[in-house]
Each structure stands twice: as structure tokens, then as C-alpha cells.
Amino acid sequence: MEQISLSWLITLVALFLFLPLILLSTRNKANTSNNFPPGKTGWPIIGESLEFLNTGRRGVPEKFIHDRMQKFSSHIFRTSLLGEPAAVLCGPTGNKFLYSNENKLVQAWWPSSVYKIFPSTGQSSSSEEAIKMRKMLLSFFKPEALQRYVETMDTIAKQHLKNEWENRKEVMVFPLSKGYTFALACKLFMSIDDPIQLARFADPFAILASGVIAIPINLPGTSFNKAIKASELIRKDLHKIIKQRKIELAEKRASPMQDVLSHMLSTSDENGTFMSEMDIADKILGLLIGGHDTASAAITFVMKFLAELPHIYNDVHKEQMEILKSKGSRELLKWEDIQKMKYSWNVACEVMRLAPPLQGGFREALADFTYNGFSIPKGWKLYWSTNSTHKNSTYFPNPENFDPSRYEGNGPAPYTYVPFGGGPRMCPGKEYARLEILVFMHNVVTKFKWEKILPDENIVVNPMPVPAKGLPIRLEPQVC
Ligand code: HEM
Numbered sequence: 001m002e003q004i005s006l007s008w009l010i011t012l013v014a015l016f017l018f019l020p021l022i023l024l025s026t027r028n029k030a031n032t033s034n035n036f037p038p039g040k041t042g043w044p045i046i047g048e049s050l051e052f053l054n055t056g057r058r059g060v061p062e063k064f065i066h067d068r069m070q071k072f073s074s075h076i077f078r079t080s081l082l083g084e085p086a087a088v089l090c091g092p093t094g095n096k097f098l099y100s101n102e103n104k105l106v107q108a109w110w111p112s113s114v115y116k117i118f119p120s121t122g123q124s125s126s127s128e129e130a131i132k133m134r135k136m137l138l139s140f141f142k143p144e145a146l147q148r149y150v151e152t153m154d155t156i157a158k159q160h161l162k163n164e165w166e167n168r169k170e171v172m173v174f175p176l177s178k179g180y181t182f183a184l185a186c187k188l189f190m191s192i193d194d195p196i197q198l199a200r201f202a203d204p205f206a207i208l209a210s211g212v213i214a215i216p217i218n219l220p221g222t223s224f225n226k227a228i229k230a231s232e233l234i235r236k237d238l239h240k241i242i243k244q245r246k247i248e249l250a251e252k253r254a255s256p257m258q259d260v261l262s263h264m265l266s267t268s269d270e271n272g273t274f275m276s277e278m279d280i281a282d283k284i285l286g287l288l289i290g291g292h293d294t295a296s297a298a299i300t301f302v303m304k305f306l307a308e309l310p311h312i313y314n315d316v317h318k319e320q321m322e323i324l325k326s327k328g329s330r331e332l333l334k335w336e337d338i339q340k341m342k343y344s345w346n347v348a349c350e351v352m353r354l355a356p357p358l359q360g361g362f363r364e365a366l367a368d369f370t371y372n373g374f375s376i377p378k379g380w381k382l383y384w385s386t387n388s389t390h391k392n393s394t395y396f397p398n399p400e401n402f403d404p405s406r407y408e409g410n411g412p413a414p415y416t417y418v419p420f421g422g423g424p425r426m427c428p429g430k431e432y433a434r435l436e437i438l439v440f441m442h443n444v445v446t447k448f449k450w451e452k453i454l455p456d457e458n459i460v461v462n463p464m465p466v467p468a469k470g471l472p473i474r475l476e477p478q479v480c
């Protein structure tokens with residue numbers, strides 16, 4: 001409550017302070033004749049961020065995009081987000097343009113709030129940092145390595161369901177699925193499996209995640225301010241863990257390939273330089289945030305759709321029972337088993353079409369250029385969004401229908417299905433996410449049936465889409 005009223009107070013103060021500027025800027029706009037994309041820029045400084053965040057809180061983040069596509073253009077429109085002039089590119093052409101011009105005309109960009117929460121991102125250019133991170137991740141998540149994680153994931157999924165789901169009549173899906181993906185990330189990235197340490201981390205992380213997309217106003221009480229504080233707290237703990245690990249590595253009590261942390265500490269760049277501790281702490285932080293909130297949102301929506309669509313549940317159950325029956329009673333899932341989960345993955349894909357964990361991504365123009373006849377000045381921020389294609393009937397006939405068969409054969413047309421983005425910046429955690437989602441689906445459908453307790457629960461987006469009340473469900477053990 002305190003947080004909401006404070007941010008509104010700030011908004012009010014800001015409006016009064018900037019009223020003269022607003023009038024000035026609207027008058028200016030009418031007079032200038034440039035060739036910028038159609039659209040409006042909203043209030044100075046805050047821009048259209050409030051509308052953007054508000055449509056998100058009301059559960060319709062796409063509405064912001066969609067309303068403006070209808071009003072201005074279905075290809076591109078101009079706006080101002082999180083304090084920066086921006087244009088939103090729509091449709092597969094827009095996606096293709098942004099994905100394939102990475103480091104040529106555009107580069108990845110994050111709202112300035114992110115740089116304050118992760119100070120090391122500001123030290124070198126974001127693209128250099130991201131390239132380092134990608135290399136690191138891709139080598140850590142290469143297929144041979146991922147194959148080894150399947151058993152760990154299965155062990156943790158089984159533990160999680162035993163401790164938190166079994167023998168309960170009702171559970172709250174969203175917090176639990178966060179618990180699962182977080183426990184998994186802590187184990188695979190840092191070898192942490194102590195429940196006390198996990199609990200210590202979990203709360204500040206939640207605060208941090210919601211601050212990343214907040215309006216970057218650093219005053220006591222704002223989500224942004226709380227996020228900075230939370231990140232300091234976690235970073236302190238991470239530094240302790242990193243120091244400890246360095247000692248263990250030196251004494252050969254830890255292996256360089258044991259987890260992401262060891263991997264980062266043991267890998268140098270081509271000049272023999274190792275990453276600094278601060279750099280490592282920030283990277284791990286980023287991974288934990290980027291990696292667990294997205295996947296837990298996906299899992300929550302898988303649970304929601306399976307509750308709503310019994311025929312889909314039955315087909316997933318059938319596929320997973322065949323896999324279960326082919327194995328010994330104590331045998332853990334293996335890579336080969338995951339490859340058999342084709343239908344289940346199509347279901348997860350369809351869930352991420354209808355409820356994508358990330359709505360889109362930002363870029364920054366590296367040079368002046370024209371797109372679709374409109375000029376984009378160097379420095380403008382650009383945005384691609386999933387909804388501009390995921391819900392368009394040209395690419396997904398009857399887009400509101402849940403239809404896993406869309407992904408059979410050749411699947412959707414290029415640049416239309418983009419829950420993980422595309423091009424050089426495509427999500428490097430995609431395969432990891434696929435494994436953790438499928439391992440969870442296997443365990444949950446072979447053990448339970450469930451129904452929603454609240455038939456009409458709203459969806460809010462903060463910053464990932466989630467059911468407003470956390471998706472409470474009624475559980476029934478599955479009789480096999
Ligand atoms: C269902 C789960 C996930 C979804 C839907 C998702 C989606 C995305 C998307 C759309 C992007 C690209 C943003 C852009 O183009 O600007 C991205 C980037 C990224 N993701 Fe994921 N992600 C998921 C899981 C993960 C996991 C599990 C990890 C790590 C273990 C991860 C790590 C990253 C990183 C590091 C980037 C930045 C890559 C770069 O800037 O080059 N993601 N993700």
C-alpha cells in the first residue's frame with residue numbers, strides 16, 4: 001500500500017513540476033514537420049511508461065501495443081518508455097529487422113533502472129557484457145552438459161512435489177513453481193541446496209525482480225529503491241559464497257565444471273583475464289532473475305491451461321505415463337526421455353504463445369536509419385513485442401484457440417513465434433527452460449489431477465504475467 005501511494009504522490013509532484021514542459025512539448029510537436037513514426041510521446045521524462053505499466057498491472061500489457069497499432073500503424077509507432085524516446089516495431093517484419101540487425105543498426109538495451117541495480121553492466125558496453133555472458137552460458141548449457149542436469153532436475157522436482165504438494169488438498173501454484181525453479185537455479189548455478197540458505201535468498205529476489213521494470217525513481221519506498229536495497233543484500237551473500245568457492249577451487253575441493261559459479265571463476269578470456277568478483281556476482285544475479293521468474297510463469301500457465309482443458313491434460317498424461325512405464329520405479333528421467341515428450345512440449349509452446357513470460361525486448365538505434373519510410377534517429381529505443389504476431393490470425397488462425405498441433409511439421413512461419421526472441425540475442429537459456437518445464441510436467445501429471453479454485457482469476461503482469469491470486473488449485477492424487 002505504502003508503495004503504491006508513494007509512487008502516485010511522486011507522479012503527482014512530477015506532473016505539477018513538469019506541466020509547463022508538457023504544454024511546451026505538445027505545442028512543439030504540432031509545429032515540427034519531421035518524418036518520425038506516428039504516435040505520441042506522452043509526459044516528458046515519464047513518457048508513456050505509466051500507461052505501459054498500468055496496462056500491465058491490469059493484465060493487458062499487449063493492450064498498450066495493440067491500441068497504438070490500431071491508432072497509428074500496424075508496422076511501427078512512436079512512444080516514450082521509461083524515460084526514453086522509443087518506437088515499437090510490429091509484426092514478423094519488425095521482429096526480423098530487429099533480430100537480424102543486432103550490432104549493425106541496433107543493439108540490446110535495458111532500461112536505465114537495470115544499470116543501477118546491476119552496476120557492473122555500466123562498466124563496459126552492454127553488448128560486450130552480453131557477449132561474455134552468452135559465451136559463458138552457451139558453454140555451460142551445451143547439450144552434453146544439459147544432459148547431465150536432467151537427473152538433478154528430476155530429483156529436485158520429485159523432492160519439491162513430495163514436500164510441498166503431496167497430501168495437500170489445495171495448493172497455490174505460482175509461489176510453488178517459483179520455489180521449484182529457484183531451487184533448481186540455486187543448485188545448478190551455485191550448488192546451493194540448503195533450505196535455510198534458499199529461504200534467505202528467495203524474498204529479496206522477488207523484490208529485485210519487480211524493481212527491474214519499475215520507473216527508475218530512487219526515493220525511499222519506491223519499488224525501484226527497494227530493488228536496489230535487495231540487490232545489495234543479495235550481493236553481500238553472493239560475495240561470501242564466491243570467496244568460499246575460490247578457496248575450495250584452489251584446494252581442489254570444488255570442480256571447475258561443478259556449476260555456473262565454478263565455471264565463471266575458472267574461465268578466462270583470450271587475454272587470460274578472469275572476471276572480477278563483482279562482475280560474477282552481477283552475472284549470477286542476472287541469471288537467477290532472468291532464469292527463474294520466466295520459467296515459473298511458464299509453468300504456472302501450463303498448470304492453468306491443463307486445468308481448463310481436460311482433453312489436453314489427458315493427452316499430456318498419456319504421453320508421460322508411457323515414459324514413466326518404460327522406466328524402473330526408482331530410475332530418474334534421462335535426456336532420451338525428454339526427447340520423447342513431443343506432445344507435452346507442443347503444449348508448453350502453445351502456452352507460451354498465449355501467455356508469453358516476456359512481452360518483448362528493447363533495442364537501441366546505433367545509427368540514424370529509415371524503417372518503413374520513417375526516420376529513426378540514433379539513440380532511440382526500439383521495442384519488439386510477442387503480441388504483435390502471437391495473436392494475429394494471419395499467422396495463427398483462430399488465435400484464441402489452444403491448439404498444440406500448430407507446432408507439428410514446419411510449425412509457425414519464421415519470426416512469428418518468438419517467446420524466446422530471435423537472432424544473436426535469442427534467449428541462451430531456452431534449452432535449460434525446456435528441460436525444467438518438461439521435467440516438471442512429467443512429475444506433476446503422473447502424480448496429480450487438479451482443478452482451479454477460482455474460475456475467473458484475473459491475470460496481472462508484474463513484471464511477468466501471473467494469475468492475480470497465485471492460481472490456487474484443488475489437488476487429487478492421480479491413480480495410475
Ligand atoms: C520460459 C522461460 C524463458 C523465456 C520465455 C525467456 C525469454 C527470453 C527472451 C524473449 C529473451 C530475449 C530478449 C530480447 O530479445 O531482448 C531472453 C534473453 C535472455 N535469457 Fe531468457 N527466457 C527464459 C528462460 C531463461 C533461463 C532459464 C535463463 C538462464 C538460465 C535465461 C537467460 C537469459 C539471458 C542471459 C538472456 C539475455 C541474452 C542476451 O542479451 O544476449 N532465460 N530470454
Ligand SMILES: *[C@@H]1O[C@H](CO)[C@@H](O)[C@H](O)[C@H]1NC(C)=O
Pocket residue numbers: 060061062063064066067387388389391392393
Ligand atoms: C493482441 O493482438 C491481437 C492482434 O494482433 C489483438 O486482437 C488483441 O486484442 C491484442 N491483445 C490485446 C490485449 O490488446
Ligand SMILES: *[C@@H]1O[C@H](CO)[C@@H](O)[C@H](O)[C@H]1NC(C)=O
Pocket residue numbers: 269270271
Ligand atoms: C585482449 O587484448 C587486446 C589488446 O590489448 C584487446 O584489443 C582486446 O579487446 C582484449 N580482449 C578482451 C576480451 O578483453
Ligand SMILES: *[C@@H]1O[C@H](CO)[C@@H](O)[C@H](O)[C@H]1NC(C)=O
Pocket residue numbers: 069074091388392393394
Ligand atoms: C495481422 O497481420 C497482417 C499482415 O501483416 C496485418 O495486415 C494486420 O494488420 C495484422 N492484424 C492486427 C490485428 O494487428
